[in-house]
Amino acid sequence: MNFVLAKKAWKIVILSSIGGMLEAYDFVIFAIFAVPIGKTFFPSDSPILSTLSALSAFAVGYLARPVGGFIFSHFGDKYGRKSPFIMTIFIMGFSTALIGILPSYNSYGLLMSFTFFGLRILQGISMGGELPGAFTFVAEHVKNRVGLVCGFVGGFGVLGGSLAYFINLMAIFSGESSVIYESIWRIAFILGGFFALLSYFFRKKLSETNEYLRLKDKVFKVPFVELFKTNPKNIL
Numbered sequence: 001m002n003f004v005l006a007k008k009a010w011k012i013v014i015l016s017s018i019g020g021m022l023e024a025y026d027f028v029i030f031a032i033f034a035v036p037i038g039k040t041f042f043p044s045d046s047p048i049l050s051t052l053s054a055l056s057a058f059a060v061g062y063l064a065r066p067v068g069g070f071i072f073s074h075f076g077d078k079y080g081r082k083s084p085f086i087m088t089i090f091i092m093g094f095s096t097a098l099i100g101i102l103p104s105y106n107s108y109g110l111l112m113s114f115t116f117f118g119l120r121i122l123q124g125i126s127m128g129g130e131l132p133g134a135f136t137f138v139a140e141h142v143k144n145r146v147g148l149v150c151g152f153v154g155g156f157g158v159l160g161g162s163l164a165y166f167i168n169l170m171a172i173f174s175g176e177s178s179v180i181y182e183s184i185w186r187i188a189f190i191l192g193g194f195f196a197l198l199s200y201f202f203r204k205k206l207s208e209t210n211e212y213l214r215l216k217d218k219v220f221k222v223p224f225v226e227l228f229k230t231n232p233k234n235i236l
Contacts, residue, residue, distance in 0.1 A: 078223055102115060102116060
């Protein structure tokens with residue numbers, strides 16, 4: 001396979017791919033640490049009920065993903081690919097870092113449980129816009145090698161999930177009854193959020209895609225509505 005691309009193209013692909021990797025890492029790390037998260041924000045006399053509550057919050061994040069896809073794709077068509085692409089990584093980093101430092105249920109009761117749910121929804125919304133946005137962004141920047149650049153975005157997403165499982169192995173070796181195991185999920189969230197926010201500042205230096213600049217004068221007034229009018233079967 002020929003991996004020869006211009007230096008500028010590689011910069012775009014790598015920054016977009018790293019963002020996808022961090023998004024996947026932040027998203028997957030939640031499921032891995034469902035048990036200690038459940039104890040922290042949904043304490044109960046029943047460990048099963050506590051864990052199920054945490055997994056319900058995990059599911060809410062998935063339900064929010066299509067919402068994020070519609071929101072960010074609408075604004076991506078309306079105002080350009082770059083702005084939503086920058087916002088998705090910021091929202092993910094911000095919400096993930098806040099989860100890492102969020103006080104437990106024992107500190108402020110149900111307020112922390114609902115705040116946790118809200119942050120999880122923000123994670124899901126940003127994830128719903130991130131990966132489609134990354135694929136669109138690199139495909140429109142490197143139109144002659146769409147398969148290659150989109151492959152990198154998808155591949156780095158898998159790496160993000162793998163990194164999350166590596167953190168899980170560290171936690172397992174520490175022992176489930178140890179203080180390290182009970183707190184390592186917070187470190188994982190804080191680190192993930194930090195690197196996502198760092199990626200946000202690098203993304204701000206990227207340029208808008210030529211494809212959007214070429215067509216921006218032809219953008220529909222409300223792209224979201226136009227989408228439902230012209231492609232209802234594809235949406236379904």
